[in-house]
Amino acid sequence: MTDAASYVTSRDNALLKDLRKLAQDSHAYRRQGRIWLEGDHLCRAALQRGQRPSHAVFQSSWFDRVGHQWLDTGGKVVVIDDALFDSISALESPGRMGFVLPLPAAPQLQADAPxxxxxxxxxxxxxxxxxxxxxxxxxxxxxxxxxxxxxxxxxxxxxxxxxxxxxxxxxxxxxxxxxxxxxxxxxxxxxxxxxxxxxxxxxxxxxxxxxxxxxxxxxxxxxxxxxxxxxxxxxxxxxxxxxxxxxxxxxxxxxxxx
Missing domain, CATH: 3.40.1280.10 (SPOUT methyltransferase, trefoil knot domain)
Known part of the structure; x- marks a missing residue:
């Protein structure tokens, strides 16, 4: 993760608008060519599978507490005001952080695979x-x-x-x-x-x-x-x-x- 973080405090921020679509529209990933992972457990699971985000996105108060634990994540760091982060999530309990990943390319069908x-x-x-x-x-x-x-x-x-x-x-x-x-x-x-x-x-x-x-x-x-x-x-x-x-x-x- 890079040392510098970008801070978002406006509802009109372009990235914030894209994240809302990714999080709340189940088909938005096809239009944007990227996917949204929400929650620290899911983000850690992705890292363990060798994934690296283009953006690591944090709720402001969560970043202040645990941001140091994600120093090797890679990608651009975005810190969002708590109330604005809650507006992204479609979950009843917002996940406090998330990753943006490129949508993987569809593989070829494997004729002999289980x-x-x-x-x-x-x-x-x-x-x-x-x-x-x-x-x-x-x-x-x-x-x-x-x-x-x-x-x-x-x-x-x-x-x-x-x-x-x-x-x-x-x-x-x-x-x-x-x-x-x-x-x-x-x-x-x-x-x-x-x-x-x-x-x-x-x-x-x-x-x-x-x-x-x-x-x-x-x-x-x-x-x-x-x-x-x-x-x-x-x-x-x-x-x-x-x-x-x-x-x-x-x-x-x-x-x-x-």
């Missing part, structure tokens, strides 16, 4: 949670179909807690683009297919996780090589998709560890 396919998921918390599970269980590629929550939006980034930076992420895909995959598609279902604990799971594979209410779309059902369901002796009709994803991805990882 993959997670997000088919129209809407909830940012679910999407971020699934990204964390994907990284933990060895699924390094995540493909988000058109209509899925924006992967690099602030809420998904916060839920992902740094997992984004260890994954190959592609978004806004059409079903036909999945035909390039050379791994079988496994579709989660609440009413058909083998029970997960009995199923022979291929490796590598691509797990398809459907919309929270509507499930897997017809186009991806037609492309699935196998359907799998999770035994639920408690009698619930279905599981939250984030929980179902963790169970399925863990099952694949455990099968490889045997």
């Amino acid at each position: 993959t997670v396919i997000l088919d129209g998921l809407q909830d940012a918390g679910n999407v971020g949670t699934i990204l964390r599970s994907a990284g933990a269980f060895g699924f390094r590629q995540v493909l988000a179909m058109k209509g899925t929550a924006a992967l690099w939006s602030p809420k998904v980034l916060r839920a992902g807690m740094g997992a984004h930076f260890g994954l190959h992420l592609l978004e806004s895909l059409e079903a036909a683009q999945l035909d390039a995959l050379k791994v079988p598609l496994l579709a989660t279902s609440s009413h058909q297919g083998e029970f997960l604990h009995r199923a022979m799971l291929p490796w590598p594979c691509a797990w398809v996780l459907g919309h929270e209410g509507q499930g897997v779309s017809a186009a991806l059902v037609d492309r699935a090589a196998q359907f799998v369901r999770i035994v639920q002796p408690g009698g619930e009709e279905s599981l939250n998709v984030g929980a179902a994803a963790a169970i399925c991805l863990h099952a694949s990882a455990a099968a490889q560890a045997r």
Whole structure:
């Protein structure tokens, strides 16, 4: 981090306006070509993944207390009046600091990679949670179909807690683009297919996780090589998709560890 800091005290500051858009508009990162990480824990997770911000942004009182801890961050230091910093955040409890990072370039689709396919998921918390599970269980590629929550939006980034930076992420895909995959598609279902604990799971594979209410779309059902369901002796009709994803991805990882 550079020694000199820029101080922002005006609501009309151009950077402040851009930060508000990045923090409050889930699609602004596509227009600006950069992303907003909010909160010291998420910023530290990004640094641990080798990321370096173009801007390190601090609430004024927080900078006075802990700014010395971020001397090696890199990028331009911006210190914002406390009340103005609160106006940036879309969180109920503003994070007191944040990073601005360049939006990573979309990678090429990896045809043979263990993959997670997000088919129209809407909830940012679910999407971020699934990204964390994907990284933990060895699924390094995540493909988000058109209509899925924006992967690099602030809420998904916060839920992902740094997992984004260890994954190959592609978004806004059409079903036909999945035909390039050379791994079988496994579709989660609440009413058909083998029970997960009995199923022979291929490796590598691509797990398809459907919309929270509507499930897997017809186009991806037609492309699935196998359907799998999770035994639920408690009698619930279905599981939250984030929980179902963790169970399925863990099952694949455990099968490889045997």
